[in-house]
Amino acid sequence: MKKMLIAFLATALVFFTLVISLGTLSFNRNDEFKVAMVTDFSDVNDASFNQACYEGAKEWCNKYGIKFNYYKPSSISLAERVRSLKLAIDRGYDVILCPGFALGEAIAQVAPHHPEVKFIGLDIAKSDFPDDFTFTDNIAVCNYHEEIAGYLAGYGAVKEGFTRLGYLGGMETAPVIRFGYGYVQGVDAAARELKKYVEVKYVYGKQFFGDSDIYARMDSWYKSSDIEVVFACGGSIYTSVALAAKENGGYMIGVDSDQAPIIDRDYKEGICITSAMKDIRNTVINRLEDLYVNKKWEKGFKDLGLISIEHPELNYVQLPLDTWRMKNFTIEDYKTLVADIMDGKKTIVAETDIKITDLLSEYTHFDKEQDIK
Amino acid sequence: MKDTYAIEMLGITKKFGNILANDHIDIRLKRGEILALCGENGAGKSTLMSILFGLHEPDEGTIKKDGEVVKITNPNDATRLHIGMVHQHFKLVDTFTVLQNIILGDETLKEYKGNLNIFKKALNYLNKHVFKVIDYKEARREVNEIIKQYDLQVDLDKKIRDISVEMQQKVEIIKMLYRKNDILIFDEPTAVLAEQEIHEFLKILINLKKEGKSIIFISHKLNEVFEVSDQITVIRKGQYIDSFPTNKTTKEEISALMVGRKIKDFKTKKDIKPGKEVLKVEHLQMIDHFSKKKVVNDVSFNVRKGEIVALAGIDGNGQQEVIYGITGIKKTHGGLITLDGKDISSFSVREKIKAGISHIPEDRHKYGLVLDYSIYENSVLDRYYEKEFSKCLFISENSIKRFGDELIKKYDIRSSGDGNTIVRGMSGGNQQKIIVGREIERNQDLLIAVQPTRGLDIGAIEVIHNLLLEQREKKKAILLVSLELDQVFTLADRILVMYEGEIVGEFTPSNITREKLGLYMSGAKKDEVHAIKENDNE
Amino acid sequence: MNKVKTFFYSLLKKESTKTVVTSLWCALIGLIIGFILLVCINAKNAPYGMTSVLGNYLIFTDPQDKLHYFGQTLAKTAPLLAMSLSILVSYKAGLFNLGGSGQYTIAVIIISFLGLEDSANWPWWAVMIIAMIGAALWSMISGALKAFFNVNEVISGIMLNWIALYIANALLTSNSSVWDTSHSQAKVITSSSNAFIPSIGLDRLFDGNSIVGLGMILVLIFTVVIFILFKKTTIGYELKVTGLNKDAANYAGINRVKSILIATGISGALAGLAASLNLQNGFTSWQLSSVPPDIGFQGISSAFLGGLHPIGVIFSSYFIVHISEGGSMITDLGFSPEVASIMTSLIIYLSGFVAFIKEFITRYELKRELNKISRNKEEATR
Structure with a gap:
């Protein structure tokens, strides 16, 4: 026993000294500019929201040789998000990208104590912050006119010739609802112009990832309800839709980023007709460029939407031109539509606490289904 | 040939926890002889035999079979060396028949002969490499031969749980013979038998000896020991005491060696009139x-x-x-x-x-x-x-x-x-x-x-x-x-x-x-x- | 001086010392293998990664942060300690509680409803006690199955885990005052709620970390209670006899059914306490899940690493939480979150090998003893 104890003490001593001395030696906090990102629910490989943010930041940081890292809270809990933020600050990061509404409260807890660190929130509504929170100068939040992106996709899909459409939302968050309501409005607008009767099935999956329950619902939509195209709106929930579409010869619309390439690769070429994009990637790149190169910092809330008719690819909400697949609804039509919206010829309601059926004409048969979960 | 020992165990030492079960014990067994291992309960006899059968590995000591050093680390080694053992508590499967128990672990196999042509190729492969079926017919013939040779009557088709302890012991013996064992170990075989059955059993032992088997027989009942054994080895408290040819010693001598002292008389029973x-x-x-x-x-x-x-x-x-x-x-x-x-x-x-x-x-x-x-x-x-x-x-x-x-x-x-x-x-x-x-x-x-x-x-x-x-x-x-x-x-x-x-x-x-x-x-x-x-x- | 020495030697000879040394060895081996894993993945950052794992809150530079996360580690130790005690109690009584997750889940349901429903304004202690009773009853289902129908408690425990999981998913999501649709998880009990375990000023000790509170002290009290239960009471004596030798228990007239029900009941209540300590401080809430919560299984490792001793599990639970917390902070050093969790679970499960290593040590000692004996003998013969 004595030997065992001595052997233990010796081994432990050697191990701890080795590790800790090497550890403290190898790590130094220097003053260079560094960028971090903290995720909310899903990981950075969700082929959607988080990934777009991650890729944008990574691309920009690589360009300037800047250190970039991401943190994933160890569990879904406010305390863990706060710790991830604090850890990033402690490791000397200067800018922290915070994609996702869940990080609102965490930012509110941390930002006031660390004025030297800049927080860029993405997709966080004012209501996601505590009610009595006074915003400090180091917080900037970017939100999007998702309803416009949804409108573009819905309008395009009906103009392309689809009459039986579906909408699958993820968690019932404000951006997801805006996407959905915009989509329905776009569908209705196109139907009215074409004087065609259309049907829209509308449902929330209550999560940002696909699974067997969601797949089952999508499968029945395509199979029994003859739905032709589904707008899969919520992180990687698209996996269930893509699978069902592939099995049943249907089509789908992607969200957040241009999901066509990844769906082509993983499922079937051509089933993703377009994506209702909000350009998180460019947002991240532009904000970092502003801060690092132009030394410009815009604090507070900013709603990003359409900025250019001539170059629709610069807009923060858009349909991707690189992978344009629609034939009846052409890029020219798309540009006209963008111009109409910017000119105010077409108006889109952005509120989420309305009854969507009040906005629709008799051409649209709207069918809201029970949530999947 | 007669001079080499069938089994020699030399300097066997085995320790369990703090207890020294065997302390440098030597035993020697000649071919065609019965060696009686005598000692009190807990003297280490069973441990010693378990070592010979490969159930325990000795901490020290060597085992020789026919003059050659062998290493026995598990019962499979022992079986390979044709060493068999009947334990105090029989190792039989209650729900199997006698025949199944006898051949268990050493089944006579034959190729499966099906006539399913479609699977012929697959079957051929499987026959050669995977499954063979038990050849009960051949096994029964072999077992019956043994039964005849040694005069051990048992009903091969009865289940173990339905036959008497005496019969079960016979099954254990046949099991050893079926494996062509020539060293047979019996751990207190008579403990479970009635007086009459013991006589039967001793007769079987002598029969086996006549057929050239070498037998180690654990017992602390001296009557039996003197009836059948050729050699006696006494063990006391894990230690080797002495060995004698049976005909050159007496029960008194052996019993004194086993206990290590004269047995005191028990307290005498007083006459008491039973009460309520x-x-x-x-x-x-x-x-x-x-x-x-x-x-x-x-x-x-x-x-x-x-x-x-x-x-x-x-x-x-x-x-x-x-x-x-x-x-x-x-x-x-x-x-x-x-x-x-x-x-x-x-x-x-x-x-x-x-x-x-x-x-x-x-x-x-x-x-x-x-x-x-x-x-x-x-x-x-x-x-x-x-x-x-x-x-x-x-x-x-x-x-x-x-x-x-x-x-x-x-x-x-x-x-x-x-x-x-x-x-x-x-x-x-x-x-x-x-x-x-x-x-x-x-x-x-x-x-x-x-x-x-x-x-x-x-x-x-x-x-x-x-x-x-x-x-x-x-x-x-x-x-x-x-x-x-x-x-x-x-x-x-x-x-x-x-x-x-x-x-x-x-x-x-x-x-x-x-x-x-x-x-x-x-x-x-x-x-x-x-x-x-x-x-x-x- | 000599006296101290002899005292020290007698301490070394003790069985409990062996258990402690074994557990320490297990933890160390786990850490070393974890380190090797880190080196294999990213040699350059491995030492700092390991330092993070070992240092946990110590790697923060701000002393306030250090304190804050020390408090958090302690607060997260509390539920794991409760769960380890749960495993320990049933193990002492000869039962293997694999249903800890299910009992935890049932308690989560009760806490969520009582603590979040606007109409039910229960005080925190009432919520805690009802949750513990609920979990105890749930656990006694497998106890009763064992006692009356001899159904293996491991199997029924695992099945009840899944049943509880689906009940929780179904019940909690369908209630709008409990379920937070926009976050897709149950609402969190806030510090303003009646169901929130009071922090009695402890939060101020730890940089205002609100999840630190009375719960930590409560669980220590429970640990002492369990210690006394087994050391000093007839119930503990009965449970241990049942666990160590059920035939002897029968011989001594100990009612097996009663023992099993008591053991499963206590162990379920402790699993319920774990849920209470995790939820009623606002740390987390129920999330839609397709697997039972893993705290039930971590409790097993922790109980074994703690040498199945109520005092031992205090340290083992802290150790496990400490390295998991530290492990979650290495994701920025070139280790993906998956690697971090693989490493921590590797350490945890290797730590569970206490019995194996104890055997190893015993053998080693035996060999030495034997050598000594034979050496003595040789000398004697010479």
């Missing part, structure tokens, strides 16, 4: 949970103050079940149990303990002790809840300690430390003393002692016998279950013989001989017991 009836059992019935067989059938008897009543019989004839029934450990299926005039048939174990039953169980490791508890904790195993040892849910450690120390002193319980010693590492005798002391100290009218000296050495046996006799003098009623006739004859005032769940005879030690008792135990004789009983009750 304490325990009365009437028409007790018990059914085994698994086999649904009646294991206790209409058993009636009584135990009075100041007498020792012994339930004698060969192991497994229902004696233990009777005790389980009385103490409540197992359910009874009819009958009446009365203690001091009170019907306790439907009491729980705890209620029966409280009503006044002290019970020394037959298996101290299974029932009597919690091996990982200390002496102190074990000393109150069935009375920790009593007022003396606990106050409203809290155990009073001090009083337990006081009681435990008293017990240790009074019953001379020896261990490596004080009362906090964990019981597991203690010797069997001292473990048993804890139980005996605990139960006697409860000072109840009825003391049930089931094989109270099982596996103990002479010294410990002596102590426990004297304790029981002392209790008798104190006018306690004692119910003793014993498999050893010596014990029965020294202790009992009355002997009840059980056979297949029934009481087949009731005697006093003075009115029956061992041989006659043996006949009753083996079921060859049967009395109308009720008649005797009535006489006794007067």
